[in-house]
Amino acid sequence: MRQALQKSGGRVNAVNDRRFVSDRHFSVPPRPGWFHSCAARANFVLSPQFNMRLWIKYWLPVLAWMAMIFIASTRMLSADQTSRIIGPVLRFFFPDIEDAAIQSVQFAFRKAAHATEYAVLALLVWRARVKPSRGDHRPWSWNEAGIAFAVSLAYAISDEIHQNYVPSRQGMASDVVIDAAGAAAALLLLRALAGWRNRQAGLRPASARD
Template sequence: MFKVISWVAVILWMALIFYLSHQPAGESSELSSGVTALILSIIEGIVPAAVNVDFDIFHFYIRKGAHFAAYFVLGLFVVNALYASGVKGLRSVLVALLISVLYAASDEYHQTFIPGRSGEVSDVLIDAIGSATGIVCYLLAVKLKHLGTVRLLRKR
Protein backbone atom coordinates (compact mmCIF):
# COMPACT_ATOMS: atom_id res chain seq x y z
CA MET A 1 0.00 0.00 0.00
CA PHE A 2 2.86 2.38 0.84
CA LYS A 3 4.24 1.85 -2.67
CA VAL A 4 0.96 2.95 -4.25
CA ILE A 5 0.66 5.99 -2.00
CA SER A 6 4.25 6.95 -2.83
CA TRP A 7 3.60 6.87 -6.58
CA VAL A 8 0.30 8.72 -6.15
CA ALA A 9 2.23 11.48 -4.34
CA VAL A 10 4.62 11.69 -7.32
CA ILE A 11 1.75 11.95 -9.81
CA LEU A 12 -0.14 14.53 -7.74
CA TRP A 13 3.00 16.64 -7.34
CA MET A 14 3.66 16.46 -11.09
CA ALA A 15 0.05 17.50 -11.68
CA LEU A 16 0.51 20.52 -9.39
CA ILE A 17 3.66 21.53 -11.28
CA PHE A 18 1.79 21.13 -14.58
CA TYR A 19 -1.13 23.20 -13.28
CA LEU A 20 1.15 26.04 -12.18
CA SER A 21 3.08 25.89 -15.47
CA HIS A 22 -0.14 26.02 -17.44
CA GLN A 23 -1.04 29.46 -16.07
CA PRO A 24 -0.65 32.31 -18.57
CA ALA A 25 2.22 34.70 -17.82
CA GLY A 26 -0.03 37.31 -16.15
CA GLU A 27 -1.56 34.85 -13.69
CA SER A 28 1.79 33.26 -12.92
CA SER A 29 3.43 36.63 -12.33
CA GLU A 30 0.53 37.78 -10.16
CA LEU A 31 0.86 34.68 -7.97
CA SER A 32 4.62 34.98 -7.58
CA SER A 33 4.38 38.75 -7.03
CA GLY A 34 1.92 38.10 -4.20
CA VAL A 35 4.29 35.57 -2.64
CA THR A 36 7.19 38.01 -3.04
CA ALA A 37 5.21 40.82 -1.37
CA LEU A 38 4.22 38.51 1.49
CA ILE A 39 7.81 37.42 2.10
CA LEU A 40 9.05 41.01 2.00
CA SER A 41 6.36 42.10 4.46
CA ILE A 42 7.35 39.29 6.85
CA ILE A 43 11.02 40.29 6.60
CA GLU A 44 10.12 43.95 7.16
CA GLY A 45 8.11 42.94 10.23
CA ILE A 46 11.10 41.13 11.69
CA VAL A 47 13.89 43.51 10.67
CA PRO A 48 12.31 46.80 9.51
CA ALA A 49 15.53 48.73 8.92
CA ALA A 50 17.32 45.90 7.11
CA VAL A 51 14.99 45.75 4.10
CA ASN A 52 16.04 47.86 1.17
CA VAL A 53 15.40 45.35 -1.58
CA ASP A 54 14.60 45.91 -5.23
CA PHE A 55 11.22 44.18 -5.64
CA ASP A 56 11.91 43.01 -9.22
CA ILE A 57 15.25 41.42 -8.33
CA PHE A 58 13.77 39.75 -5.26
CA HIS A 59 10.81 38.59 -7.36
CA PHE A 60 13.22 37.00 -9.87
CA TYR A 61 14.91 35.03 -7.08
CA ILE A 62 11.57 33.97 -5.63
CA ARG A 63 10.53 32.59 -9.03
CA LYS A 64 13.79 30.69 -9.43
CA GLY A 65 13.61 29.52 -5.83
CA ALA A 66 10.12 28.16 -6.54
CA HIS A 67 11.59 26.07 -9.38
CA PHE A 68 14.25 24.71 -7.04
CA ALA A 69 11.72 23.98 -4.26
CA ALA A 70 9.15 22.31 -6.52
CA TYR A 71 11.73 19.96 -7.99
CA PHE A 72 13.39 19.39 -4.60
CA VAL A 73 10.05 17.93 -3.48
CA LEU A 74 9.66 16.01 -6.75
CA GLY A 75 13.13 14.48 -6.28
CA LEU A 76 12.20 13.45 -2.73
CA PHE A 77 8.90 11.94 -3.83
CA VAL A 78 10.38 10.05 -6.80
CA VAL A 79 13.30 8.52 -4.89
CA ASN A 80 10.92 7.61 -2.05
CA ALA A 81 8.57 5.88 -4.50
CA LEU A 82 11.51 4.03 -6.04
CA TYR A 83 12.68 2.90 -2.59
CA ALA A 84 9.14 1.76 -1.80
CA SER A 85 9.21 -0.20 -5.07
CA GLY A 86 12.47 -1.93 -4.14
CA VAL A 87 14.80 0.17 -6.30
CA LYS A 88 17.68 1.27 -4.07
CA GLY A 89 21.25 2.49 -4.17
CA LEU A 90 22.81 4.20 -7.16
CA ARG A 91 20.05 2.94 -9.44
CA SER A 92 17.40 4.79 -7.40
CA VAL A 93 19.44 7.99 -7.59
CA LEU A 94 19.95 7.79 -11.34
CA VAL A 95 16.35 6.81 -12.13
CA ALA A 96 14.91 9.48 -9.80
CA LEU A 97 17.15 12.14 -11.34
CA LEU A 98 16.29 10.98 -14.87
CA ILE A 99 12.53 11.08 -14.18
CA SER A 100 12.78 14.51 -12.54
CA VAL A 101 14.95 16.07 -15.26
CA LEU A 102 12.86 14.62 -18.09
CA TYR A 103 9.75 15.99 -16.40
CA ALA A 104 11.43 19.39 -15.98
CA ALA A 105 12.38 19.46 -19.67
CA SER A 106 8.90 18.41 -20.75
CA ASP A 107 7.40 21.04 -18.45
CA GLU A 108 9.55 23.80 -19.94
CA TYR A 109 8.57 22.61 -23.43
CA HIS A 110 4.91 22.64 -22.35
CA GLN A 111 5.31 26.29 -21.26
CA THR A 112 6.22 27.30 -24.83
CA PHE A 113 2.55 26.75 -25.72
CA ILE A 114 1.24 28.99 -22.91
CA PRO A 115 0.55 32.67 -23.70
CA GLY A 116 3.40 34.88 -22.51
CA ARG A 117 5.47 31.97 -21.20
CA SER A 118 8.66 30.45 -22.53
CA GLY A 119 10.75 27.36 -21.98
CA GLU A 120 14.14 28.10 -20.43
CA VAL A 121 17.13 25.75 -20.33
CA SER A 122 18.29 27.60 -17.21
CA ASP A 123 15.06 26.62 -15.47
CA VAL A 124 15.66 22.96 -16.33
CA LEU A 125 19.12 23.28 -14.76
CA ILE A 126 17.64 24.85 -11.62
CA ASP A 127 15.03 22.07 -11.54
CA ALA A 128 17.75 19.43 -11.92
CA ILE A 129 19.76 20.93 -9.06
CA GLY A 130 16.61 21.04 -6.91
CA SER A 131 15.83 17.40 -7.70
CA ALA A 132 19.38 16.28 -7.02
CA THR A 133 19.38 18.12 -3.70
CA GLY A 134 16.06 16.50 -2.73
CA ILE A 135 17.37 13.06 -3.65
CA VAL A 136 20.56 13.57 -1.64
CA CYS A 137 18.57 14.81 1.37
CA TYR A 138 16.33 11.74 1.16
CA LEU A 139 19.34 9.41 1.04
CA LEU A 140 20.95 11.21 3.98
CA ALA A 141 17.72 10.83 5.98
CA VAL A 142 17.62 7.10 5.15
CA LYS A 143 21.25 6.77 6.20
CA LEU A 144 20.66 8.64 9.47
CA LYS A 145 17.59 6.54 10.20
CA HIS A 146 19.60 3.38 9.54
CA LEU A 147 22.44 4.57 11.81
CA GLY A 148 19.93 5.35 14.56
CA THR A 149 18.38 1.90 14.23
CA VAL A 150 21.81 0.24 14.36
CA ARG A 151 22.70 2.18 17.51
CA LEU A 152 19.43 1.18 19.17
CA LEU A 153 20.04 -2.47 18.31
CA ARG A 154 23.59 -2.34 19.72
CA LYS A 155 22.32 -0.96 23.05
CA ARG A 156 20.10 -3.98 23.59
Template sequence: MQFQKKVVAVLSWGLVVTWMALIFFLSAQHGEQSAGLSEGITEWVNEVVEQVVPAAEFQIDEISFFVRKNAHFFAYLLLAILTLNAVRRSGGRGWISMGVAFIVSVLYAISDEVHQLFVPGRSGQVSDVLLDSTGALAGIALYAIISRWLGRKRKTNNKKRAN
Protein backbone atom coordinates in the same frame (compact mmCIF):
# COMPACT_ATOMS: atom_id res chain seq x y z
CA MET B 1 2.14 -7.50 5.15
CA GLN B 2 2.76 -7.79 1.39
CA PHE B 3 -0.59 -6.10 0.66
CA GLN B 4 0.36 -3.23 2.98
CA LYS B 5 3.64 -2.69 1.10
CA LYS B 6 1.77 -2.55 -2.22
CA VAL B 7 -0.67 0.01 -0.84
CA VAL B 8 2.21 2.17 0.40
CA ALA B 9 3.91 1.91 -3.01
CA VAL B 10 0.72 2.91 -4.86
CA LEU B 11 0.13 5.83 -2.47
CA SER B 12 3.75 6.92 -2.94
CA TRP B 13 3.34 6.99 -6.72
CA GLY B 14 0.05 8.81 -6.23
CA LEU B 15 1.92 11.58 -4.42
CA VAL B 16 4.40 11.79 -7.31
CA VAL B 17 1.61 12.12 -9.87
CA THR B 18 -0.23 14.66 -7.71
CA TRP B 19 2.91 16.80 -7.36
CA MET B 20 3.52 16.56 -11.12
CA ALA B 21 -0.08 17.65 -11.72
CA LEU B 22 0.42 20.68 -9.47
CA ILE B 23 3.59 21.64 -11.37
CA PHE B 24 1.68 21.22 -14.66
CA PHE B 25 -1.22 23.35 -13.37
CA LEU B 26 1.12 26.16 -12.28
CA SER B 27 2.98 26.00 -15.60
CA ALA B 28 -0.30 26.20 -17.52
CA GLN B 29 -1.10 29.58 -16.02
CA HIS B 30 -0.84 32.44 -18.48
CA GLY B 31 2.06 34.83 -17.98
CA GLU B 32 -0.17 37.39 -16.22
CA GLN B 33 -1.62 34.80 -13.82
CA SER B 34 1.83 33.46 -13.02
CA ALA B 35 3.18 36.97 -12.46
CA GLY B 36 0.24 37.74 -10.15
CA LEU B 37 0.94 34.65 -8.05
CA SER B 38 4.63 35.52 -7.91
CA GLU B 39 3.83 39.11 -6.93
CA GLY B 40 1.69 37.95 -4.01
CA ILE B 41 4.41 35.64 -2.74
CA THR B 42 7.06 38.30 -3.34
CA GLU B 43 5.13 40.88 -1.31
CA TRP B 44 4.79 38.40 1.55
CA VAL B 45 8.53 37.58 1.43
CA ASN B 46 9.31 41.31 1.34
CA GLU B 47 7.17 41.91 4.45
CA VAL B 48 8.90 39.07 6.31
CA VAL B 49 12.35 40.34 5.30
CA GLU B 50 11.47 43.87 6.43
CA GLN B 51 10.39 42.52 9.84
CA VAL B 52 13.54 40.44 10.26
CA VAL B 53 15.99 43.01 8.85
CA PRO B 54 14.25 46.41 9.02
CA ALA B 55 17.18 48.37 7.59
CA ALA B 56 17.55 46.10 4.56
CA GLU B 57 16.85 47.71 1.24
CA PHE B 58 15.91 45.17 -1.38
CA GLN B 59 14.50 45.89 -4.79
CA ILE B 60 11.18 44.14 -5.32
CA ASP B 61 12.52 42.84 -8.66
CA GLU B 62 15.42 41.15 -6.86
CA ILE B 63 13.05 39.44 -4.44
CA SER B 64 10.71 38.43 -7.28
CA PHE B 65 13.59 36.81 -9.19
CA PHE B 66 14.72 35.04 -6.00
CA VAL B 67 11.19 33.76 -5.30
CA ARG B 68 10.60 32.53 -8.86
CA LYS B 69 13.92 30.70 -9.13
CA ASN B 70 13.63 29.16 -5.68
CA ALA B 71 10.17 27.92 -6.60
CA HIS B 72 11.76 25.93 -9.44
CA PHE B 73 14.50 24.57 -7.19
CA PHE B 74 12.20 23.48 -4.36
CA ALA B 75 9.45 22.12 -6.63
CA TYR B 76 11.92 19.71 -8.20
CA LEU B 77 13.68 19.00 -4.90
CA LEU B 78 10.34 17.74 -3.62
CA LEU B 79 9.54 15.91 -6.87
CA ALA B 80 12.83 14.02 -6.64
CA ILE B 81 12.25 13.15 -2.97
CA LEU B 82 8.74 11.88 -3.72
CA THR B 83 9.95 9.95 -6.78
CA LEU B 84 12.91 8.37 -4.97
CA ASN B 85 10.59 7.37 -2.13
CA ALA B 86 8.14 5.82 -4.61
CA VAL B 87 10.93 3.94 -6.41
CA ARG B 88 12.25 2.62 -3.09
CA ARG B 89 8.76 1.65 -1.93
CA SER B 90 8.40 -0.26 -5.21
CA GLY B 91 11.54 -2.28 -4.52
CA GLY B 92 14.28 -0.11 -6.05
CA ARG B 93 17.53 0.15 -4.14
CA GLY B 94 20.87 1.94 -4.16
CA TRP B 95 22.28 4.11 -6.90
CA ILE B 96 19.88 2.76 -9.50
CA SER B 97 16.86 4.05 -7.57
CA MET B 98 18.56 7.45 -7.27
CA GLY B 99 19.30 7.45 -10.99
CA VAL B 100 15.69 6.59 -11.82
CA ALA B 101 14.43 9.40 -9.57
CA PHE B 102 16.85 11.87 -11.15
CA ILE B 103 15.98 10.86 -14.72
CA VAL B 104 12.23 11.07 -14.02
CA SER B 105 12.67 14.52 -12.47
CA VAL B 106 14.85 15.86 -15.29
CA LEU B 107 12.57 14.48 -18.01
CA TYR B 108 9.60 16.08 -16.28
CA ALA B 109 11.50 19.38 -16.02
CA ILE B 110 12.21 19.26 -19.76
CA SER B 111 8.58 18.43 -20.56
CA ASP B 112 7.45 21.25 -18.28
CA GLU B 113 9.60 23.82 -20.12
CA VAL B 114 8.36 22.51 -23.49
CA HIS B 115 4.79 22.78 -22.15
CA GLN B 116 5.43 26.44 -21.24
CA LEU B 117 6.34 27.19 -24.88
CA PHE B 118 2.64 26.72 -25.69
CA VAL B 119 1.30 28.87 -22.84
CA PRO B 120 0.67 32.54 -23.69
CA GLY B 121 3.08 34.85 -21.89
CA ARG B 122 5.40 32.02 -20.82
CA SER B 123 8.62 30.67 -22.25
CA GLY B 124 10.64 27.52 -21.87
CA GLN B 125 14.19 28.04 -20.66
CA VAL B 126 17.15 25.69 -20.55
CA SER B 127 18.39 27.56 -17.46
CA ASP B 128 15.19 26.55 -15.64
CA VAL B 129 15.78 22.89 -16.54
CA LEU B 130 19.29 23.20 -15.08
CA LEU B 131 17.89 24.81 -11.93
CA ASP B 132 15.20 22.12 -11.68
CA SER B 133 17.87 19.43 -12.12
CA THR B 134 19.96 20.98 -9.36
CA GLY B 135 16.92 20.93 -7.09
CA ALA B 136 16.35 17.27 -7.97
CA LEU B 137 19.96 16.42 -7.13
CA ALA B 138 19.65 18.24 -3.81
CA GLY B 139 16.45 16.34 -3.04
CA ILE B 140 18.06 13.00 -3.80
CA ALA B 141 21.08 13.89 -1.65
CA LEU B 142 18.83 15.01 1.19
CA TYR B 143 16.79 11.80 0.97
CA ALA B 144 19.96 9.68 0.97
CA ILE B 145 21.45 11.52 3.95
CA ILE B 146 18.27 11.25 6.01
CA SER B 147 17.79 7.58 5.05
CA ARG B 148 21.35 6.75 6.07
CA TRP B 149 20.98 8.63 9.35
CA LEU B 150 17.69 6.90 10.15
CA GLY B 151 19.19 3.52 9.21
CA ARG B 152 22.09 4.01 11.61
CA LYS B 153 19.73 5.18 14.33
CA ARG B 154 17.58 2.07 13.82
CA LYS B 155 20.65 -0.20 14.05
CA THR B 156 21.72 1.50 17.28
CA ASN B 157 18.24 1.08 18.76
CA ASN B 158 18.13 -2.59 17.73
CA LYS B 159 21.52 -3.21 19.37
CA LYS B 160 20.28 -1.58 22.59
CA ARG B 161 17.18 -3.78 22.58
CA ALA B 162 19.28 -6.92 21.99
CA ASN B 163 21.40 -6.18 25.04
Protein backbone atom coordinates in the same frame (compact mmCIF):
# COMPACT_ATOMS: atom_id res chain seq x y z
CA MET C 1 -2.69 -59.72 -48.35
CA ARG C 2 -0.40 -59.29 -45.36
CA GLN C 3 2.08 -57.38 -47.48
CA ALA C 4 -0.71 -55.07 -48.67
CA LEU C 5 -1.78 -54.36 -45.10
CA GLN C 6 1.80 -53.66 -44.07
CA LYS C 7 2.19 -51.25 -46.97
CA SER C 8 -1.09 -49.48 -46.17
CA GLY C 9 -0.14 -49.35 -42.50
CA GLY C 10 3.17 -47.80 -43.46
CA ARG C 11 1.37 -45.13 -45.45
CA VAL C 12 -0.88 -44.34 -42.46
CA ASN C 13 2.11 -44.13 -40.14
CA ALA C 14 3.92 -41.88 -42.59
CA VAL C 15 0.89 -39.60 -42.83
CA ASN C 16 0.59 -39.49 -39.03
CA ASP C 17 4.29 -38.71 -38.73
CA ARG C 18 3.93 -35.83 -41.17
CA ARG C 19 0.91 -34.50 -39.27
CA PHE C 20 2.86 -34.74 -36.00
CA VAL C 21 5.78 -32.86 -37.48
CA SER C 22 3.42 -30.29 -39.00
CA ASP C 23 1.56 -29.78 -35.71
CA ARG C 24 4.79 -29.56 -33.79
CA HIS C 25 6.10 -27.04 -36.29
CA PHE C 26 3.12 -24.74 -35.89
CA SER C 27 3.09 -25.09 -32.11
CA VAL C 28 6.44 -23.32 -31.74
CA PRO C 29 5.71 -20.04 -29.91
CA PRO C 30 6.72 -16.87 -31.73
CA ARG C 31 9.48 -14.67 -30.42
CA PRO C 32 8.24 -12.09 -27.94
CA GLY C 33 8.06 -8.72 -29.63
CA TRP C 34 6.87 -5.24 -28.74
CA PHE C 35 3.20 -6.26 -28.83
CA HIS C 36 3.75 -9.30 -26.61
CA SER C 37 5.77 -7.20 -24.17
CA CYS C 38 2.96 -4.63 -23.91
CA ALA C 39 0.39 -7.38 -23.50
CA ALA C 40 2.43 -8.92 -20.69
CA ARG C 41 2.56 -5.59 -18.88
CA ALA C 42 -1.18 -5.09 -19.31
CA ASN C 43 -1.83 -8.59 -18.03
CA PHE C 44 0.24 -7.81 -14.93
CA VAL C 45 -1.76 -4.64 -14.23
CA LEU C 46 -5.06 -6.47 -14.63
CA SER C 47 -3.95 -9.57 -12.73
CA PRO C 48 -4.73 -10.15 -9.05
CA GLN C 49 -1.06 -9.44 -8.27
CA PHE C 50 -1.63 -5.75 -9.01
CA ASN C 51 -2.29 -3.99 -5.70
CA MET C 52 -4.44 -0.90 -6.21
CA ARG C 53 -4.00 0.17 -2.58
CA LEU C 54 -0.22 0.27 -2.93
CA TRP C 55 -0.52 2.08 -6.25
CA ILE C 56 -2.70 4.76 -4.66
CA LYS C 57 -0.37 5.05 -1.68
CA TYR C 58 2.86 5.40 -3.64
CA TRP C 59 2.16 6.46 -7.23
CA LEU C 60 -0.91 8.66 -6.89
CA PRO C 61 1.10 11.32 -4.96
CA VAL C 62 3.62 11.35 -7.82
CA LEU C 63 0.91 11.98 -10.41
CA ALA C 64 -0.80 14.56 -8.20
CA TRP C 65 2.46 16.48 -7.72
CA MET C 66 3.15 16.37 -11.46
CA ALA C 67 -0.31 17.81 -12.05
CA MET C 68 0.42 20.62 -9.58
CA ILE C 69 3.67 21.44 -11.40
CA PHE C 70 1.77 21.45 -14.70
CA ILE C 71 -0.81 23.88 -13.30
CA ALA C 72 1.95 26.09 -11.86
CA SER C 73 3.39 26.36 -15.37
CA THR C 74 0.25 28.01 -16.71
CA ARG C 75 -0.67 31.69 -16.56
CA MET C 76 -2.09 31.08 -13.09
CA LEU C 77 1.36 31.37 -11.49
CA SER C 78 3.19 33.50 -14.02
CA ALA C 79 5.55 36.26 -12.90
CA ASP C 80 2.80 38.85 -13.34
CA GLN C 81 0.50 36.93 -11.02
CA THR C 82 3.05 36.22 -8.28
CA SER C 83 4.22 39.86 -8.30
CA ARG C 84 0.71 40.88 -7.23
CA ILE C 85 1.22 38.86 -4.05
CA ILE C 86 4.92 39.24 -3.28
CA GLY C 87 5.03 42.99 -3.92
CA PRO C 88 2.26 44.02 -1.48
CA VAL C 89 3.56 41.65 1.20
CA LEU C 90 7.06 43.12 1.01
CA ARG C 91 5.74 46.68 1.03
CA PHE C 92 3.62 45.88 4.08
CA PHE C 93 6.68 44.85 6.10
CA PHE C 94 9.17 47.19 4.39
CA PRO C 95 7.35 50.35 3.24
CA ASP C 96 10.54 51.95 1.87
CA ILE C 97 11.63 48.98 -0.22
CA GLU C 98 12.59 49.79 -3.81
CA ASP C 99 11.08 48.21 -6.90
CA ALA C 100 14.42 46.70 -7.89
CA ALA C 101 14.65 44.94 -4.53
CA ILE C 102 11.13 43.57 -4.95
CA GLN C 103 12.04 42.20 -8.37
CA SER C 104 15.17 40.56 -6.94
CA VAL C 105 13.18 38.93 -4.14
CA GLN C 106 10.55 37.73 -6.59
CA PHE C 107 13.24 36.30 -8.90
CA ALA C 108 14.89 34.44 -6.00
CA PHE C 109 11.51 33.19 -4.77
CA ARG C 110 10.52 31.80 -8.16
CA LYS C 111 13.85 30.04 -8.68
CA ALA C 112 13.72 28.56 -5.18
CA ALA C 113 10.20 27.35 -5.96
CA HIS C 114 11.56 25.64 -9.08
CA ALA C 115 14.18 23.75 -7.08
CA THR C 116 11.69 22.83 -4.36
CA GLU C 117 9.12 21.50 -6.83
CA TYR C 118 11.54 19.04 -8.34
CA ALA C 119 13.17 18.15 -5.05
CA VAL C 120 9.76 16.97 -3.86
CA LEU C 121 9.11 15.18 -7.16
CA ALA C 122 12.40 13.27 -6.96
CA LEU C 123 11.65 12.19 -3.39
CA LEU C 124 8.15 11.06 -4.34
CA VAL C 125 9.41 9.01 -7.29
CA TRP C 126 12.12 7.45 -5.11
CA ARG C 127 9.51 6.63 -2.45
CA ALA C 128 7.19 5.05 -5.02
CA ARG C 129 9.92 2.79 -6.36
CA VAL C 130 11.66 1.82 -3.11
CA LYS C 131 8.55 1.71 -0.89
CA PRO C 132 10.43 2.31 2.38
CA SER C 133 8.91 1.24 5.69
CA ARG C 134 9.50 2.05 9.34
CA GLY C 135 12.76 0.56 10.55
CA ASP C 136 13.88 -0.12 6.98
CA HIS C 137 17.68 -0.39 6.83
CA ARG C 138 18.16 -1.66 3.30
CA PRO C 139 21.38 -0.58 1.56
CA TRP C 140 21.17 2.59 -0.46
CA SER C 141 20.63 2.01 -4.17
CA TRP C 142 22.15 4.54 -6.54
CA ASN C 143 20.19 2.89 -9.36
CA GLU C 144 16.89 3.86 -7.74
CA ALA C 145 18.18 7.35 -7.01
CA GLY C 146 19.30 7.66 -10.64
CA ILE C 147 15.88 6.62 -11.90
CA ALA C 148 14.17 9.17 -9.64
CA PHE C 149 16.56 11.86 -10.88
CA ALA C 150 16.03 10.89 -14.53
CA VAL C 151 12.24 11.03 -14.18
CA SER C 152 12.47 14.46 -12.54
CA LEU C 153 14.83 15.76 -15.22
CA ALA C 154 12.63 14.47 -18.04
CA TYR C 155 9.57 16.11 -16.51
CA ALA C 156 11.49 19.37 -16.02
CA ILE C 157 12.39 19.42 -19.71
CA SER C 158 8.80 18.70 -20.73
CA ASP C 159 7.60 21.43 -18.36
CA GLU C 160 9.81 24.06 -19.98
CA ILE C 161 8.64 22.95 -23.43
CA HIS C 162 5.06 23.30 -22.20
CA GLN C 163 5.74 26.86 -21.02
CA ASN C 164 6.77 27.88 -24.54
CA TYR C 165 3.14 27.39 -25.58
CA VAL C 166 1.67 29.36 -22.67
CA PRO C 167 1.12 33.11 -23.08
CA SER C 168 3.21 35.22 -20.67
CA ARG C 169 5.47 32.21 -19.96
CA GLN C 170 8.78 31.25 -21.51
CA GLY C 171 10.70 28.00 -21.21
CA MET C 172 14.33 28.43 -20.16
CA ALA C 173 17.22 25.98 -20.13
CA SER C 174 18.53 27.62 -16.95
CA ASP C 175 15.33 26.60 -15.17
CA VAL C 176 15.96 22.97 -16.16
CA VAL C 177 19.40 23.24 -14.52
CA ILE C 178 17.81 24.64 -11.35
CA ASP C 179 15.19 21.89 -11.35
CA ALA C 180 17.86 19.21 -11.78
CA ALA C 181 19.93 20.74 -8.99
CA GLY C 182 16.93 20.64 -6.66
CA ALA C 183 16.23 16.99 -7.46
CA ALA C 184 19.89 16.00 -7.03
CA ALA C 185 20.20 17.91 -3.75
CA ALA C 186 17.11 16.20 -2.33
CA LEU C 187 18.38 12.72 -3.22
CA LEU C 188 21.86 13.42 -1.82
CA LEU C 189 20.30 14.71 1.38
CA LEU C 190 18.19 11.57 1.56
CA ARG C 191 21.33 9.46 1.11
CA ALA C 192 23.04 11.28 3.97
CA LEU C 193 19.95 10.88 6.15
CA ALA C 194 19.84 7.13 5.45
CA GLY C 195 23.47 6.76 6.51
CA TRP C 196 22.88 8.80 9.67
CA ARG C 197 19.87 6.70 10.65
CA ASN C 198 21.83 3.49 10.22
CA ARG C 199 24.66 4.84 12.35
CA GLN C 200 22.19 5.86 15.04
CA ALA C 201 20.75 2.34 14.98
CA GLY C 202 24.23 0.87 15.45
CA LEU C 203 24.24 -0.73 12.01
CA ARG C 204 26.87 -0.66 9.34
CA PRO C 205 26.42 2.48 7.21
CA ALA C 206 24.33 1.93 4.12
CA SER C 207 26.70 0.88 1.40
CA ALA C 208 26.44 2.15 -2.14
CA ARG C 209 24.74 -0.69 -3.98
CA ASP C 210 24.52 -1.11 -7.73
